Amino acid sequence: MNQMDDDIQLVGRFRSGDESAFDALLERYQRRVYATAYRMTNDLEEAKDVTQKVFLNVYQGLPGFRQDASFKTWLYQICVNVCLNQVRQRRSVEVELDESLCSGGQCPLSSLIEHEERARLRTALERVPGRQRMAVILRVYEGLDVRETASAMGCSEGAVKAHYHQAVQKLKKIMAEDGHGRVA
Amino acid sequence: MGALHDRMKELLPDYVRGGISAGERQRVAEHLSGCEQCRQEAELLKDLFVLDVPDPGDGFWKALPVAVRSQARPSRPTSARWAAFAAFLRSLLSPAPVSAAVSLAVLVMVFSSVLQPPESEQLPRDPFVVSVIEYDDLSEADLPDERIALPDADGYSEEAGFGQATYHREFAALDDDELAALEEILMQKNNGGG
Numbered sequence: 001m002n003q004m005d006d007d008i009q010l011v012g013r014f015r016s017g018d019e020s021a022f023d024a025l026l027e028r029y030q031r032r033v034y035a036t037a038y039r040m041t042n043d044l045e046e047a048k049d050v051t052q053k054v055f056l057n058v059y060q061g062l063p064g065f066r067q068d069a070s071f072k073t074w075l076y077q078i079c080v081n082v083c084l085n086q087v088r089q090r091r092s093v094e095v096e097l098d099e100s101l102c103s104g105g106q107c108p109l110s111s112l113i114e115h116e117e118r119a120r121l122r123t124a125l126e127r128v129p130g131r132q133r134m135a136v137i138l139r140v141y142e143g144l145d146v147r148e149t150a151s152a153m154g155c156s157e158g159a160v161k162a163h164y165h166q167a168v169q170k171l172k173k174i175m176a177e178d179g180h181g182r183v184a
Numbered sequence: 185m186g187a188l189h190d191r192m193k194e195l196l197p198d199y200v201r202g203g204i205s206a207g208e209r210q211r212v213a214e215h216l217s218g219c220e221q222c223r224q225e226a227e228l229l230k231d232l233f234v235l236d237v238p239d240p241g242d243g244f245w246k247a248l249p250v251a252v253r254s255q256a257r258p259s260r261p262t263s264a265r266w267a268a269f270a271a272f273l274r275s276l277l278s279p280a281p282v283s284a285a286v287s288l289a290v291l292v293m294v295f296s297s298v299l300q301p302p303e304s305e306q307l308p309r310d311p312f313v314v315s316v317i318e319y320d321d322l323s324e325a326d327l328p329d330e331r332i333a334l335p336d337a338d339g340y341s342e343e344a345g346f347g348q349a350t351y352h353r354e355f356a357a358l359d360d361d362e363l364a365a366l367e368e369i370l371m372q373k374n375n376g377g378g
Contacts, residue, residue: 023249030248035237048240055252121231139197140229146194161194168225175228 003028007071014062022062025071026055032142033079039137040083042126046090053082069151076144076152080134087130124174128167131155135163136171188215193222200229 007028013021030051037050057078065074125133131153138144138152139160149164150157192215198204199212216223358366 026249026252030245034240038237039235044238044240048244052248052251052255055248056255059252059256118231118235122235125232125235136232140200140232143198143201143203168228171228171232172224 004070004072008067011062011065011067011071015065022059025058029072029075030055033075036076036079036137036142037083037086039125039141040130040133041086041090042122046086050079050082050086054079057082073148073151076138076142076148077154080138080153083134084130121171121175124171127174128170132163132167132170135160136167139164189219189222192216192219193225196222196226196229200226200233 007025010021010025014025033054034047034051037054038044038047041047041050054075058075061078065071069077125136128136134153135149138149139146144152146157146160150160153160153163155163192212195204195208195212199209204212216226355363
């Protein structure tokens with residue numbers, strides 16, 4: 001039995017009143033949802049809030065889940081929507097944060113260079129527009145293929161490819177501007 | 185930049201994640217050796233992939249299902265509300281509520297009879313209740329104090345004098361001839377307009 005079949009069984013059990021089935025689904029996907037939320041928000045507390053909202057929507061939406069798509073795709077659809085809403089709500093704050101972090105490059109400790117480069121890349125990812133960033137996160141971190149990413153994001157496969165390509169180009173440009181050595 | 189390039193480029197995310205077969209991995213590696221653009225992109229994706237995510241802690245994971253349920257309960261989904269309503273209806277048909285309803289009805293009947301005013305208070309208002317009074321229960325003391333004195337053997341009473349009671353006794357003492365004579369006298373008196 002593969003994971004998708006197992007998900008369907010758990011969904012069926014939950015809809016029959018078995019609350020433990022929801023716990024099993026949550027246990028299976030909570031860390032992936034949290035990681036996606038963290039990469040989208042780059043903030044621990046926001047990521048926790050987003051994770052809770054996602055599973056609240058799952059809990060409330062499962063009775064009406066029609067299973068047109070797999071549970072995993074449906075879960076990512078919810079995750080995408082909650083994450084993008086979260087990002088939109090704090091956009092102004094995000095810009096200020098970006099500027100403060102990107103004006104740096106002044107860390108005196110050479111032993112922290114790698115850590116700093118990672119922080120730059122994280123900040124660079126944060127500067128990529130929400131849907132483009134989500135395309136990268138789903139493709140790179142979550143391992144969704146183009147078709148699954150399109151379904152989760154509610155757009156065409158062509159749009160996913162475009163979002164992903166634009167995100168990669170933007171990241172390259174930001175890292176080059178910030179003096180990242182390996183990406184020209 | 186042809187179809188192979190596009191295909192290899194599409195495989196890069198899976199390549200950096202290690203999510204492709206050994207054969208595809210080999211083909212991607214060969215492509216990267218000859219394509220600077222894809223090599224730069226693969227380096228970028230590798231750097232992205234190793235970005236760590238801080239663990240929120242065991243407390244968060246343990247509290248998550250509880251928090252989700254506590255937030256969900258005030259606004260249960262529609263189907264759940266219908267399920268709760270159906271459960272309520274079913275509970276009405278279960279033995280316990282039925283016996284409770286019967287007990288309540290009995291209690292209402294008992295209290296209504298206890299709280300009903302005594303029959304003596306109902307007598308002036310309810311003639312139907314008067315008809316069921318048990319006169320056998322009455323004693324001498326219950327009789328009205330007003331006495332009707334019967335005339336003595338001579339037809340005279342100090343209280344009543346020659347009242348109606350004496351008058352009737354006199355009629356009762358008349359024989360047939362006397363009654364016929366009296367009737368004739370009364371008829372003549374009526375005819376005469378007396």
